[in-house]
Amino acid sequence: MRTLHQTFAVPFQFPVHFTSGLFKIDNPTLSDTLDARGDRAGKKALVVVERQLLKHFPLLLNQLALYMQVNVPDLQYIHKTIIFEGGERIKNDTGAVQELLKTIHEQGIDRQSFVLCIGGGAILDMAGYATSIAHRGIRLIRIPTTVLSQNDSGVGVKNSINAFDKKNFLGCFTPPFAVINDFDFLTTLDDRDWRGGISEAIKVALIKDASFFESIQRNAQDLAHRSMIPMQQLIHRCAEMHLQHIASGDPFEMGSSRPLDFGHWAAHKLESMTSYQLRHGEAVAIGICLDAAYSFLQGRITSKEFEAIFSLFRTLGFTLFIPEMKRSQDLIEGLNEFREHLGGRLTIMLLDRIGKGVEVNEMDQALLVQALQLLEKYQHQDFQVECNEVAVR
C-alpha cells in the first residue's frame, strides 16, 4: 500500500456591516459591499425578498432598483425579484429552493454574481442552501431583517432546509460573501419576533460572558418595550461573539462539540412538536430554561442563578412552559435526534455558572422530567426575582 497525504486550508473572510437606511441613495454600504473585490462590473445581482417586508416597505423594491441604477450601474440588476413567504414553513419542502435554482439557471447567475437575500432566518437559510449548491456556490449577500437573523444565524456559516421531518437535515457550511444588518427592518417585527431573537443573545451570554448577561438584565424592561438603542447594542455584541466563536473554534463542525447549541436540543424538538407554531427564538428560550433548570437540579448552578435566568426571559415576555412539554418522552427523544444530527457522541452544553458553560455527554431522563416540572411550576407562579449581582458569580 502506498499513500499520498492531502493537506490544505481554505481561507474565508466576510464583513458584517451594521447600518440603517440601507437603500437610501447616499448610503455607500451596499455599493461598497458589491465592489469589495473590485470585480463587480458585468456581474449580475438577483434579489430574493420576504413578502412580509413589502407590506411595511411597499416601495422597497423600487428603492433598491433605483439604488442599483444610480450607484452600481455597471452591475446587471435582475428585475425579476423572487418573493417568498417567510417563516420556517419555507424550509419544509424543496419548492422554494427549486424556484430559486430555476431562476438562477434561467437568469444565468454565475458563481461570481450576487444573490441578495432580504428577510428572516428561514428564508436566509433556504436561499443560503440554494446558493451554496448552484454552480457549487454563488456569492450570497445576506440582509437579515429580524433580531434572530441579525445577531445569530445571519452572521454564521450554516444554511439548511428541513427534510424527512428533521430540522436542517439538508444543508451546507458556506460562509456568505457579506452580511448587512439594517436596523430599520427591526421596526417591522411583531412582538414575538422582536422578543424571540433575544434568546440567542442570552444564550451566548450565559455560556460565555456574565457581563453581557448583566447588561441584558439591566435593559430587560427597555427591550421588552421595544427600545431601539439597547437592542442595537445587544445585536452588535451578540453578532460579535458569534463571529469570534466561529473563527476561534471549529467553523465547519467536524468535531462533536457545539457550545452554541446550548438549549437547542429541546428547542429543535419543540419546534417540530408544535409544527413550527413555536418560533425558533421562543423554542430556544424554553430550551435554555430547561437546561438551566437541569443544571440547577444537578447542583451546577444555584437556585438564584436559575431564577435570574427564568425571570429575565419572563420579563422579556417569553412563555416558558407549553402543553407539548407534558409529552416529556417525546421531547426527550429530541436528544437522540440531536446526537444523530451532530454525529458522534452526545454533547450537551450545561451551565457551571452564569457566563460559563460546561459540556456533558449524557442527560439523566428522570432529572429531565423534574426539570420540566420545575418549569411548569415556575411558569404558573407570578414570582419576581430581583435581578441583582448576586445571581452572577
Added chain:
Amino acid sequence: MRTLHQTFAVPFQFPVHFTSGLFKIDNPTLSDTLDARGDRAGKKALVVVERQLLKHFPLLLNQLALYMQVNVPDLQYIHKTIIFEGGERIKNDTGAVQELLKTIHEQGIDRQSFVLCIGGGAILDMAGYATSIAHRGIRLIRIPTTVLSQNDSGVGVKNSINAFDKKNFLGCFTPPFAVINDFDFLTTLDDRDWRGGISEAIKVALIKDASFFESIQRNAQDLAHRSMIPMQQLIHRCAEMHLQHIASGDPFEMGSSRPLDFGHWAAHKLESMTSYQLRHGEAVAIGICLDAAYSFLQGRITSKEFEAIFSLFRTLGFTLFIPEMKRSQDLIEGLNEFREHLGGRLTIMLLDRIGKGVEVNEMDQALLVQALQLLEKYQHQDFQVECNEVAVR
C-alpha cells in the same frame, strides 16, 4: 456604519491510498482508514456500490461484509447496501440522490458515520453530493473503480449532479474522508473506460509536466494493450499532480482560474450534445485536441507538438472527431456555458508548449472553426507521427 470583519481558515486533510485486494481479510487499508481518527466505535457504515461491479465480482458484498465483521466489529455495518447503475445518467435527475438521502435518514447515518462509495466517477459525484448535504456532511470514503475516477475526480474536492440540462449545475466543494484506489477494479473496465481515464493524465501532463507526457508517449502502446504496471504508474502520478494542484491553488475555486479544466469547455458541451453517449474521458480527449489545435493555429505550439498530442490520443485508440462537431456553433456555445458555470471572466487554458499551459480570456470563433476542421482532417488521415523528443521543447 460599523463593520465587524470575520476571517478564518478551515483545515482539511485526507489520505489517498493505493492498494489491491482491498477486501481481503488481511489487507489493513480499509480498517485503518475507518479508524484514522480513533473514533470509529459505535459509528455506522453504509455502502453504495455500482451494479456493474457485482457482475465482475459477484461475491464483493459478501467479502466486504465479512471483512467488516472480522476487522471492524465495533463499527455498525449497515447490511442494506444501495446499488445504483453507473454512468453519467445517474446524475441527470435527483432520483439517486433522493434514494441515498432517504436511506441515510432511515438508517440514522450521522455526520461522523461513514458512507463507502464503490464505483466510477458519476456515482462518486452523486454520492459525494448526497453525503455533502445530508446533515451538512457525512464522512465519505471514496473507492473509485475506473481510471478516470482513480486519477482525477475521485481524488478531488468536488461533487455534483446535473440539472436544467447543465452538467454539474448542483454540487459542493467537499473533501472526502479518504480515497482508496484498488487497482484490481481496473480489470473490470471495458476498453472505452480503460482508455478514457488516460485523457486526464495527458491533460495534466500537457499543462504541467513534459516528462510525464513523454512517459505516457513511451508507454502508449502498452497502455493501449491494457498493461497494468504503466497504468498504475500513470494513475499514481496523475493523482499526485491533482492533489498538489488542489493544495497549492484555490481548492474551492473562488477565483476564475481553473487550469485543470484544460480541454473541458468543449468536453462538457460534447457530452451534453451527445446525450452523454460520449463518455467524459472521450470528450476530454477531443477537447484537449481541439484546444491544442487552436493553440497551434494561434502559433503557440508547433505543428510537431500538435501532431504529437493528436497522435498519442490516436495510438491510445481515441476518436477525435465525431459528427456532432460539425455543429460548430452549438459547440462554441459551450464557451458561454463554461464561463457561466465558473463565473467571472472567461478563462481558458491553452498550451504554450508541451508541459506548459497558458491562460487566455477569449477565443476567436473563426479560428475555433478552423481548429475543428483540422481535427476532422487529421481524424481521416492515417498518419503516424514519430513520437520523439523534438515535440517536447
